[in-house]
Amino acid sequence: MKIIFKNLWHRRAQNGWLFAELIIVTFLAWEIIDPVAVSISDRNEPLGYDADRLVNLSFISLPENAAEYKAEEADSASNVANSAKIARYLESLPEVESACFAGSNPILNSSSNYWDQLRSGNPAVDTLVKNIISVQYEPDSKFFETMGIESAPGSPSPEELSRLNIGPREIIVTEDYARLFWPDENALGKKFITVSRDGKDTTYTTIVGVVKGLRYQSILRSRCLIFKQDRYFDYNTDFDEFAYTVRLAPGVDPKQFVADFGPERRNKLSIGNFRLNKIAEQQALIDNVEFTYGIASNRKIKMILCSFFLINLILGTVGCFWLQTRRRVSETGVLRSFGALKSQIIKMLIGESVVLATTAFIIGDLLYLQYALKEGFDLGFVNNMSLNVIDNWVSNFWEHFGIVSLIVYALIIICVIIGTLLPALKLSRINPVDALRDE
Amino acid sequence: MSSIIKLQNISKIYQTKNIETSALDDVSLEIEEGEFVSIMGPSGCGKSTMLNIMGLLDKPTSGTVEIKGKNVDGMSDKALARLRNETLGFVFQSFHLINTLNIVDNVMIPLVYRHGAKDKSRLAREALERVGLSHRLGHMPSQLSGGQAQRVAIARAIVGNPSIILADEPCGNLDSKMGAEIMDLLHHLNKDLGKTIVMVTHNADQARQTDRIINFFDGRRVK
Numbered sequence: 001m002k003i004i005f006k007n008l009w010h011r012r013a014q015n016g017w018l019f020a021e022l023i024i025v026t027f028l029a030w031e032i033i034d035p036v037a038v039s040i041s042d043r044n045e046p047l048g049y050d051a052d053r054l055v056n057l058s059f060i061s062l063p064e065n066a067a068e069y070k071a072e073e074a075d076s077a078s079n080v081a082n083s084a085k086i087a088r089y090l091e092s093l094p095e096v097e098s099a100c101f102a103g104s105n106p107i108l109n110s111s112s113n114y115w116d117q118l119r120s121g122n123p124a125v126d127t128l129v130k131n132i133i134s135v136q137y138e139p140d141s142k143f144f145e146t147m148g149i150e151s152a153p154g155s156p157s158p159e160e161l162s163r164l165n166i167g168p169r170e171i172i173v174t175e176d177y178a179r180l181f182w183p184d185e186n187a188l189g190k191k192f193i194t195v196s197r198d199g200k201d202t203t204y205t206t207i208v209g210v211v212k213g214l215r216y217q218s219i220l221r222s223r224c225l226i227f228k229q230d231r232y233f234d235y236n237t238d239f240d241e242f243a244y245t246v247r248l249a250p251g252v253d254p255k256q257f258v259a260d261f262g263p264e265r266r267n268k269l270s271i272g273n274f275r276l277n278k279i280a281e282q283q284a285l286i287d288n289v290e291f292t293y294g295i296a297s298n299r300k301i302k303m304i305l306c307s308f309f310l311i312n313l314i315l316g317t318v319g320c321f322w323l324q325t326r327r328r329v330s331e332t333g334v335l336r337s338f339g340a341l342k343s344q345i346i347k348m349l350i351g352e353s354v355v356l357a358t359t360a361f362i363i364g365d366l367l368y369l370q371y372a373l374k375e376g377f378d379l380g381f382v383n384n385m386s387l388n389v390i391d392n393w394v395s396n397f398w399e400h401f402g403i404v405s406l407i408v409y410a411l412i413i414i415c416v417i418i419g420t421l422l423p424a425l426k427l428s429r430i431n432p433v434d435a436l437r438d439e
Numbered sequence: 440m441s442s443i444i445k446l447q448n449i450s451k452i453y454q455t456k457n458i459e460t461s462a463l464d465d466v467s468l469e470i471e472e473g474e475f476v477s478i479m480g481p482s483g484c485g486k487s488t489m490l491n492i493m494g495l496l497d498k499p500t501s502g503t504v505e506i507k508g509k510n511v512d513g514m515s516d517k518a519l520a521r522l523r524n525e526t527l528g529f530v531f532q533s534f535h536l537i538n539t540l541n542i543v544d545n546v547m548i549p550l551v552y553r554h555g556a557k558d559k560s561r562l563a564r565e566a567l568e569r570v571g572l573s574h575r576l577g578h579m580p581s582q583l584s585g586g587q588a589q590r591v592a593i594a595r596a597i598v599g600n601p602s603i604i605l606a607d608e609p610c611g612n613l614d615s616k617m618g619a620e621i622m623d624l625l626h627h628l629n630k631d632l633g634k635t636i637v638m639v640t641h642n643a644d645q646a647r648q649t650d651r652i653i654n655f656f657d658g659r660r661v662k
């Protein structure tokens with residue numbers, strides 16, 4: 001061990017370059033690895049509902065000039081009745097656990113959404129106004145249990161929540177959202193204040209249910225949502241499209257379910273003027289949103305950049321140590337002749353580069369810390385910053401610094417060890433007699 | 440007296456591309472404990488090869504090597520390294536000090552690779568004292584004269600208290616005055632510490648001062 005430090009110290013002129021390079025590498029590695037880590041973490045952050053068991057079916061209504069169009073089934077009452085038939089057929093399928101009417105778009109992860117502004121009725125946080133995505137769901141539609149949304153402790157069960165008949169002044173919220181206004185209390189029964197534009201009317205909205213946090217889209221880090229009821233067919237007299245989301249039984253593969261959805265089933269779903277248009281698993285929808293926002297391609301580019309960078313780091317260290325170790329052939333000969341084993345020679349050389357890389361890493365890491373204290377870390381997709389970010393390592397400065405530091409350190413050390421191992425192995429294989437002859 | 444080194448029918452053939460070089464051809468010799476032996480012969484006759492085989496740095500093509508009565512044939516790398524570390528000390532013509540370590544650290548090397556060695560630094564200082572360099576402890580090898588460097592190398596060879604010292608032309612790079620100093624030192628190690636010394640040399644005067652001279656010619660011992 002002591003020999004390692006002494007060797008490094010006396011070789012400081014040669015090691016200086018490598019050292020400086022490693023400091024810069026640490027800094028750059030941070031810059032490149034940080035967004036990748038955040039992006040991977042975002043992707044793996046649970047959505048908060050059972051996306052992997054959901055399949056979306058979208059339906060269209062036949063145009064009036066179509067041959068099969070039935071004028072007598074075009075009124076609002078028939079539409080409601082026919083939609084209910086679709087639900088019953090879907091639920092009769094053995095793979096399906098429950099089905100939920102979803103309005104014009106699949107409800108979660110849809111690319112369009114509504115925003116609301118609410119103000120707390122809690123005097124302690126009275127001035128707080130938070131923008132929030134508002135999810136509209138159909139009354140009596142088994143919405144919560146189909147999506148796999150869990151209710152918070154003390155709140156009605158998902159089934160009960162779905163059955164609740166919610167008035168226009170009542171809402172269901174996620175725990176995470178409620179916590180912003182009532183940090184220490186159960187939010188059930190609490191009231192939000194809505195003040196009209198002219199400031200004259202004040203209305204109250206009561207929380208009638210609290211569910212566990214979930215993410216509306218995989219590209220959003222926030223788990224804050226509110227849920228409101230909205231009777232689709234009442235508001236849309238001349239609609240041409242609507243969707244159903246089905247929850248599959250445990251163990252059913254959604255991809256398979258979609259692939260096996262044959263003409264017979266499609267026929268059965270041709271009810272009244274409705275026709276099945278598209279069927280796709282929820283994951284396809286999620287991927288599509290990521291694609292639309294450029295998140296997927298962005299992540300791919302970052303990954304490629306990152307691997308390119310790491311390969312370069314390996315080659316760089318191989319090169320540097322190669323040059324150095326070539327000059328140390330006779331040294332290994334001496335050590336071997338006085339009883340050093342091959343493995344000890346390799347350990348010594350690797351030890352040297354690990355010590356060197358660690359020291360350089362610490363300096364580079366502290367430099368980046370200075371930078372990050374000023375500039376902040378990469379927080380991923382911009383939308384995430386506008387709104388009540390969830391409380392994970394990404395948003396906690398020191399945790400973020402610690403975790404990404406560890407990742408950067410691990411990657412640098414692995415690259416440096418690989419980079420040293422190649423020349424070290426070669427060096428240790430030289431027969432001591434030949435090594436001693438080398439001058 | 441028992442022989443501490445015993446070589447029997449040693450041959451060494453170097454195979455390089457199409458050319459086979461026979462460096463040693465059926466050499467047998469024994470060296471007694473406490474002997475100071477010099478090996479002489481013209482350049483290229485296989486003296487260094489012989490010494491490297493004795494020092495377990497190289498393996499013979501055929502024949503057996505016994506050190507302290509133990510046949511080293513088939514010993515593992517680990518066992519060989521240990522035997523080198525504990526029983527053998529090397530002195531090279533070109534010193535082979537490690538430039539990046541100061542002389543105490545250079546002398547300490549055999550102890551670094553010895554299992555359970557204690558007081559490494561003290562032992563290294565004592566060895567340097569024995570070769571008359573106690574006033575140069577913090578120096579780097581590049582700051583030493585050739586004679587001083589060779590004395591450091593000798594300190595390194597004896598620090599682990601091996602019973603055998605193998606020296607390949609230890610005075611080859613030194614002027615005659617410094618060479619004489621080194622010879623005095625080797626005689627001191629042989630007489631006062633009882634080390635067995637095998638030395639390759641081209642200098643007939645130096646050889647004459649030793650107990651026995653083994654002559655080589657063209658890979659063979661000359662009787």
Ligand SMILES: Nc1ncnc2c1ncn2[C@@H]1O[C@H](COP(=O)(O)OP(=O)(O)OP(=O)(O)O)[C@@H](O)[C@H]1O
Pocket residue numbers: 453454455460461462480481482483484485486487488489
């Ligand atoms: N690694 C090797 N590969 C091929 N041939 C070698 C090798 N090492 C030594 N030889 C050959 O073996 C023979 C003996 O070499 P060795 O170094 O033992 O001679 P030496 O007696 O020590 O000579 P010198 O007095 O010049 O040091 C020489 O012909 C040399 O060319």
Ligand SMILES: [Mg+2]
Pocket residue numbers: 486487488607
């Ligand atoms: Mg020689």
